[in-house]
Amino acid sequence: MTIAETDFVPADVARGRGGGGPAPTRTVVAYGFWIFLLSDFILFSGLFAAYAVLSNQTAGGPSGAELFNLRNVFIETMCLLLSSYSCGIGALAAERRHVDYFYVSAVFTFLLGAAFLFIEFSEFANMINAGAGPSRSAFLSAFFTLVGTHGAHVTLGLLWFIYMIAQVYAKGLRPHVLRRLLCFSLFWHALDIVWIGVLTLVYLMGAR
């Protein structure tokens, strides 16, 4: 009797800790991607540390309190949060082979992510036009590096997502496509977690 023929999971089946043979592909793939995400958090921790250390070194230039517009930041936060939610709902719909629901949530995920990026880039452009570019002070260098790296992740995520929608369209919801969608969904949630740190450390603490 093979595993696929049983409705219950026997106690000696693979548990990913040495007993019962190798773990299912899906488990291995998601775990490997989880390790990558944790290494990405460590990359961001270096940028957060640099920002925390340099945030008061304005070299006579503008400080965060003068530059940040918290209304825009709130809209950005909500866009990214709802995009993350929509992405999770889309991944659940894909698991259940509801391809129409997947497309609907994909549109929301993409548009909300793009709205976040649009607000962020217009904020950057305004700051640079006002003479508060990355070369103005150590504070602004650290700001643009930290927030810009997050923005670059979101940009790459959106490109990856277009590629994933094309795969669902061309190949259907096959197991390997579902595994890639699972990885994308983890990546998108992880970017939202990094944004919570950016929001708190950079904007909310900086705007006081």
Added chain:
Amino acid sequence: MDRDEHVFDDRTPGVEEHEPSASYVSYTVGLALAILATIASFVVSQTNLLWPPGIAVGLLVLAIAQIGVHLVFFLHLGSGSDNTNNILALAYGVWIVFLVITGSIWIIANLHANMMDM
């Protein structure tokens, strides 16, 4: 067809609960909690609701709470035995992040205190 796709025994981040109907609900609960935490963060930072010297700590607590909400409701990290590998990896990641950030702040604050006024 991948036969092993039907074995949802080991848990990994992002893989939903065994009872499928619960997971849409879990995402929506997570969204509501995350929105609450975000609004609370903005209110705390913009008002004097908290004792002003404690606002930074309050914001930090709210941020950690919201990260916890994301991990549990969006990434489906739980405390079940099948989650051991994921939690161990996460704990190691949190440890490194903590060392890098607090270590940098600590060392640079010491350097700063020892600098002569320019």
